[in-house]
Amino acid sequence: MRTLLVFASFLLFSIPSPAQSAPTDCQSLQKEKQDMELTLRDWPELSRYRDENAKIGAPKKGESRVVFLGDSITDFWKLAEAFPGKPYVNRGISGQTTPQMLLRFRQDVIALQPKVVVILAGTNDIAENTGPITVEGIEDNVISMAELAQKNNIRVVFASILPAARYSWRPDIPPVEKIHALNTWMKEYAARIGEEYLDYFSAMADAKSGLKAELGDDGVHPNPAGYAIMAPLAEKAIAKALAKH
Numbered sequence: 001m002r003t004l005l006v007f008a009s010f011l012l013f014s015i016p017s018p019a020q021s022a023p024t025d026c027q028s029l030q031k032e033k034q035d036m037e038l039t040l041r042d043w044p045e046l047s048r049y050r051d052e053n054a055k056i057g058a059p060k061k062g063e064s065r066v067v068f069l070g071d072s073i074t075d076f077w078k079l080a081e082a083f084p085g086k087p088y089v090n091r092g093i094s095g096q097t098t099p100q101m102l103l104r105f106r107q108d109v110i111a112l113q114p115k116v117v118v119i120l121a122g123t124n125d126i127a128e129n130t131g132p133i134t135v136e137g138i139e140d141n142v143i144s145m146a147e148l149a150q151k152n153n154i155r156v157v158f159a160s161i162l163p164a165a166r167y168s169w170r171p172d173i174p175p176v177e178k179i180h181a182l183n184t185w186m187k188e189y190a191a192r193i194g195e196e197y198l199d200y201f202s203a204m205a206d207a208k209s210g211l212k213a214e215l216g217d218d219g220v221h222p223n224p225a226g227y228a229i230m231a232p233l234a235e236k237a238i239a240k241a242l243a244k245h
Helices: 002-014 018-041 047-056 098-103 135-151 176-193 224-243
Strands: 066-070 088-092 116-120 155-159 196-198
Touching (some): 196 224
Parallel strands (some): 155 196
16 A cells, blocks of 8 residues: 555656646747748748858859759758769758749849759659649749749759659658659650750669669658769759750
């Protein structure tokens, strides 16, 4: 009995009362509120690269600057290591979709005066990161970015969406069919407007159209081996685009 009383007393003093847990709940809600307010204030995340863009300045004479625009796959790519000595600028933002990239295209691409932009986008749209969107809606955003680039004498490299059989954060959405549809359209559209199509998909897909296990750890994002496959493919497409400049 004494043992039971001691154990009951331990539980009584160990379980937090509502008054004790309330501050933690309030802090959590406050943080969520602040995060939501930040998102609403800067939905395309223009603040991410604003200061860096101001510092980078115009390209030097004869410099073939290239901007890589994209989501986490671009954001996580260490371009200085993959392309040593090249004037390549990373403007990827993790989690982003094509409407967000379109909204920051002038600031993060055009204002930097590159000769080429490499656009890698669409997988987060399929995952509905910023809400439902049709394949046609994604295409429209990519078209708008391409038109802006061409109006400003910037050549475009359209990078295929990387293979993915499943999104861990949206397991209810099957991505394979839409990825195929967008890549097929992108290849045709690039040819039609005289720009380059960069086919990552064919080199990285397994038999089920997922990312090869040895090239990524979560089925979506490339690991170093994956980026090692991507780098020479990107370099070849960029060289072709520069030759047209």
